[in-house]
Amino acid sequence: PVAPNGCPVSPQAAGFDPFDRPYQLDPAEALRWSREQEPVFYSPRLGYWVVSRYADIKAIFRDNLTFSPSIALEKITPSSDEALAVLERYDYGMHRTLVNEDEPAHMARRRELLDAFTPEVLEAHAPMVRQLVREKLDAIIDRGRADLVAEMFWEVPLTVALHFLGVPEEDMEQLRRFSVAHTLNTWGRPSPEQQVEVAEGVGKFWQYSGQVLRKMQSQPRGHGWMYDMIEKNRQKPDVVTDSYLHSMMMAIIVAAHETTALATANAFRQLLSRPAVWAELCDNPELIPAAAEECLRHSGSVVAWRRIATRDAEVGGVTIPEGGRILMVTASGNHDPAHFENPDELDIYRDNAVDHLTFGYGSHQCMGKNLGRMEMRIFLEEFTRRLPQLELEEQEFTFLPNTSFRGPEALWVRWDPAQNPERRDP
Template identity: 65%
Template sequence: SPSDASLRAQREQGCPFSSAVNAKGCPASEMAAQFDPFEGPYLVDPAEALRWSRDQLPVFYSPKLGYWVVSRYDDIKAVFRDPILFSPKNVLEKITPPTKEAVEVLRGYDYAMDRTMVNEDEPAHMARRRALIDHFLPERLERQQEMVRQLTRERIDAFIDSGRVELIDAMLYEVPLLVALHFLGVPEDEIATLRTFSLAHSVNTWGKPTPEQQVQVAHDVGRFWQYAGEVIEKMRAETAGDGWMHYTIRKNAEMPEIVTDSYVHSMMMAIIVAAHETTSLASANMFKTLLSHRSAWEDICADPSLIPNAVEECLRYAGSIVAWRRQTTGPATVGGVDLPEGAKLLIVQASGNQDERHFENADRFDIYRDNAVDHLTFGYGAHQCMGKNIGRMEMRIFLEEMTRRLPHLRLAEQEFSYMPSTSFRGPDRLWVEWDPALNPERDDHALAEKVRHFPVGAPAAKEIARSVRVSALRQEAEGVIGVTLEDARGRPLPDWSAGAHIELCLGDVERKYSLCGRPGNGRYEIAILREDAGRGGSRHFHEHLREGGELRLRGPSNFFRLDEAAPHHVLIAGGIGITPIIAMADRLKAIGADYEVHYCGRSRRAMALRERLQADHGSSGCVHLHIGNETGRADFAQIVAELPEDGRIYACGPDRMISDLEAQTADLPDGSFHFEHFTAQNVALDPDKEWAFEVELVDSGLNLSVAADETLLDALRNAGVDVPSDCCEGLCGSCEVTVLQGGVDHRDKVLTRSERTENRRMMSCCSRAKNGQRIKLA
């Protein structure tokens, strides 16, 4: 085969990888030799086409392409993280070398595409990005929502009674183009030509045109270049014009050494493509994915608050940017493979997005996935897509309007085709159909107006909730109810691991409860203690939960995981803290591990799950009850003293119990003591007592000020940085950021004492810089 021949030829010429062969072995293989991003499996499904690479050879050299291909999540992120060693200078290079004729044609148009935002090196890039980022901040983008909604509605109105439409032509191409032009302030008079132009730019940069096509494409690209120049001249005359390109042109006059003439011309051409092609393709992928995962589509129709996370999961599972490029500026190591200076890299985000090492059940499309937002489709770090929040906004509005007005939409029978490209991916056509007689707005005339608004930015974890039904309710102990929950539509609830909790939402009340049943049966069991002196949540559930009643549930999430490999486990529960502890005991018993349980309570009657604990775990003699009004309090000093080497202690209960244990375990090796608090201290900020502080974000090259009345998490979000967050009380650990330098005033309940001393991690929802110091984060 040709690939055998090319390998043989390389062997005869001597191995081109000798400098890259190290302890990890040779980065070439038959599979690597066959890799071709312009045909076959990669076109159909790039993540699937690189499964072998993720498993066997995560960094390999592709002789057909002349690039090193990187397929794992962490390696891709590491490359994005360092724009100095991994320069973006080759991002807009023609991946298929141009023919002489094509070069001649382009010269005839004075084509001089050079540095834009995506392919500019530091320090020029960050200086420019900082000067031009204002228009992309969430508060500015909120003002664009109405325009996007209006354009979307007009398109839907035009086809809603037809019963069948090709969605890309009818809406998904033109709306993102109009939104982009509006955002940029570019005149909308050449829409049809722009479609040809941007296709040509795409094929020219990331595609594989034949020599004949190259000439035609070169003419289109050349005309596009000249058109961009004319538009700039027109816009220069309108000195007060609105939109980002007007702003850029004004900055060009103000600071010509930072926002240069060449940049403005190159950017004008590149941005028109970047701003709309990406969103059009991602939206087409989104409808195709959701309509072929019907239950997800139906869940969204029933509950539109799922839309922001569903969009994120679509971007993960079937994003429009599947790979990007970098070039090394010195010898580098990626995933253990040594690369020479000048090595060209194809980093395949679509593959990283389905890497099991980062996403659980990565192959499964799951709109309830709580880390979908970690996808790499927008890139990461200093060059992360500036327009990500505009794309998200459009996709959410498309989905919101379509699920509300056409819930009975379905994919028509069709064969899908894709344009050959290393980097851009979406179907050429997307036919959908429906029965117009069943359009809900024919009966409900107000339906078209029932709009749901989503705030700009990454979805909050809070929005990811499913509907469940209370299938059983019982008195578990004095003041404690036991609740069994099932999926409202009868499907099994997802599996969970010992230590996990869910969040129950009823009306405005939302509280977390640990799962304490047996995993794997598709139902959840929780136990709720009524705390009359609390904030009212537990009382609300005690008073309002009814068998058969429906409510919403988030999770499961697990921030209290077992290290199953330890030789011995001591599980300690205080009061209602038994809930995660009993699940851990069940798990350790199931895997035949060595463990003991200490359950401390005020009185026998108040100790929930006591009988089950004794029945399931008592026979092996590993259950110790410490009952205040019978046997007295547990002797923690002794329990800790008897812990065998490498043993682990897991504790859940009142704050006092956990602080006692923290003190007793202070001399144990790191990682011996694990705990979970059920309640946070008051995390409300008192601006009179707080310090404002400065933060440097090294990966994204940003500097932020955090005001005295603001959390670090809020400051990050306002600057458009995506940080997941859940409890916002310092309990769950989801908003963790990596500290590189500076003193931190840790206020969370997640980190252990030694983790605080180490000062590598901080919870952005509550912790702050010490005394107004400056801190550096990754």
């Protein structure tokens, strides 16, 4: 096979498929060959240019005029006709939000919406996060065994996200199902039969988002980032547009919780599989923020992000033609030895862990990163204090098959309740 720039496709590039087991289990490991031999390659199966080295990914993120984010939420697997018909029935119209908006519209909008992310405003959410984690922990602490994903890792971040947005907390189970449908729809490869089911979920999510939005618009202004957006939409409808409001309402519910839920599960898995590191955190909780950051580098919850070339452009010595779709495997960049020493090691003392690409980079870098970090920190603080004897059970991890959002679907842990510090020393 030949790539769109006329160059031959190597056998490894031809064989690459992000929906195969190796990438699903460990995307950084699955692209080791690429980092070492062919850091920019065309994948005929995906129809994307794959970029795996840290410096190349950062260069793409840095230049968002040449490498537009407009395809960031595009369906990576095109819809079947049946699925399209379903979406049409729901009047589905997901369009630009922040993450997939080009300049200059993006910056004008982002600037209007920064108030909710000041350190003081974020810190004001901390007691609520801690309270939620404590209640969830109270419910299981005498049990001795639990799947932390099912018990709290998705529900707490979802509750925090809705609170942060000002969206009423209704039907959490349904919202979780919607989020899974959205992830599969955007980054998955559903079979033709699954496509219809996924489209139903996405269509319902779109309708639901519209209903919630209209309800919020009809009420006096409450607290939360969605209310900030509604207000800006009234004041500056050309900057914070109507279409933006509805699309954002749907996208942000997912962006604000699924990412954090998966990141927390990844972090607990990595730390508990290294009992000495876990013990060190229990003895020295001041190490927790650095440990969380290192987990975001080593096993982030967003592992790949997309751009499209707006002109012929060179990346790592390869010319990507205008219109070329690009998959930056940020998880691979985070394991690039040219930037991180012993990259496969989880080192909570690493001094440049914060350079990781899990939150993206440049003008679109994650706005909610400090909220996500805070939630991870609080989870770790509560568990290291209240269940230092926690152990990871032997288990097979499974992942929702997709290119970009990654974390185990379940995380089984066990502990001896008789050893709980609060029982020994109430």
